Amino acid sequence: xxxxxxxxxxxNIAPVCLTAGIAALVFGRGAYGAQLVCRMLISASMAAGxxxxxxxxxxxxGHAVFAAAGAYSCALISxxxxxxxxxxxxxxxxxxxxxxxxxxxxxxxxxxxxxxxALASLGLCETGRVFMENTxxxxxxxxxxxxxxxxxPLNTFVLFCFCAxxxxxxxxxxxxxxxxxVAQDEEAASSIGIDVRRVKIAAFTLSACIxxxxxxxxxxxxxxxxxxxxxxxxxxxxxxxxxxGGAGTVGGPMLAxxxxxxxxxxxxxxxxxxxxxxxxxxIFLTIARRRRVAENGL
Numbered sequence: 382x383x384x385x386x387x388x389x390x391x392x393n394i395a396p397v398c399l400t401a402g403i404a405a406l407v408f409g410r411g412a413y414g415a416q417l418v419c420r421m422l423i424s425a426s427m428a429a430g431x432x433x434x435x436x437x438x439x440x441x442x443g444h445a446v447f448a449a450a451g452a453y454s455c456a457l458i459s460x461x462x463x464x465x466x467x468x469x470x471x472x473x474x475x476x477x478x479x480x481x482x483x484x485x486x487x488x489x490x491x492x493x494x495x496x497x498x499a500l501a502s503l504g505l506c507e508t509g510r511v512f513m514e515n516t517x518x519x520x521x522x523x524x525x526x527x528x529x530x531x532x533x534p535l536n537t538f539v540l541f542c543f544c545a546x547x548x549x550x551x552x553x554x555x556x557x558x559x560x561x562x563v564a565q566d567e568e569a570a571s572s573i574g575i576d577v578r579r580v581k582i583a584a585f586t587l588s589a590c591i592x593x594x595x596x597x598x599x600x601x602x603x604x605x606x607x608x609x610x611x612x613x614x615x616x617x618x619x620x621x622x623x624x625x626g627g628a629g630t631v632g633g634p635m636l637a638x639x640x641x642x643x644x645x646x647x648x649x650x651x652x653x654x655x656x657x658x659x660x661x662x663x664i665f666l667t668i669a670r671r672r673r674v675a676e677n678g679l
Contacts (some may be wrong), residue, residue, distance in 0.1 A: 428638035430591030436629030438564035443502030446509035449611035451475030451593030479593030524607030532601030
């Protein structure tokens with residue numbers, strides 16, 4: 382069963398990794414194309430991180446705060462320590478900061494379910510944004526400059542493949558199977574001896590870790606980050622990619638995130654009413670899903 386799940390998980394990500402590699406080769410030559418490819422791959426990696434937690438049947442509107450933890454930690458350390466060692470140390474520090482934040486916040490947030498969890502996680506995201514805007518040490522509302530521009534199509538593609546592989550391994554493992562059991566029915570899972578709270582915290586922490594790693598690369602694209610980059614809109618971007626691509630599938634959310642990033646890059650005028658577009662898309666998907674469930678008699 383484990384090998385079957387693993388093969389299925391890797392079959393889901395293989396076409397997406399191939400698509401990402403082709404996109405990096407085709408569009409990653411010019412300066413603008415390289416930036417676009419990096420943004421696409423990083424957005425997809427963030428969506429993969431959220432997908433691990435969404436695979437539990439949980440909604441989170443606060444994952445942008447973990448991307449911010451990774452981005453700011455990596456930026457502060459890499460700006461002060463030259464070379465690849467500073468970048469590696471920054472990425473490691475950002476991941477550790479996100480794990481700590483996920484563990485601390487998870488014990489409180491994961492007592493909630495459904496809409497209550499979504500609203501509480503949104504509060505966490507907004508708290509993080511306000512903290513960033515009012516902390517001079519990290520640039521405040523003006524943002525943080527002087528970050529080494531280390532993110533290119535090649536290393537972001539490596540990041541993309543790494544995140545996809547970690548998610549695929551998790552989905553094909555015993556932990557992934559338990560997560561799917563919890564997603565189906567928490568009470569039933571608890572009745573057969575599964576520690577539901579522990580499973581949620583573990584998935585939440587791993588999800589935050591991957592999102593923070595992708596966030597660390599974000600500052601390496603432009604050499605600048607600000608609190609606006611990690612507000613509510615960023616969390617909604619990730620959540621929409623997961624819903625459109627299919628929660629728990631890994632490949633679907635990653636592909637949806639890449640297409641969304643490319644769409645708004647080629648049609649910048651659509652970026653203004655993007656929240657309206659998102660709302661309409663979510664309404665349409667919800668209606669379509671309910672209709673399909675009703676037709677199947679589930």
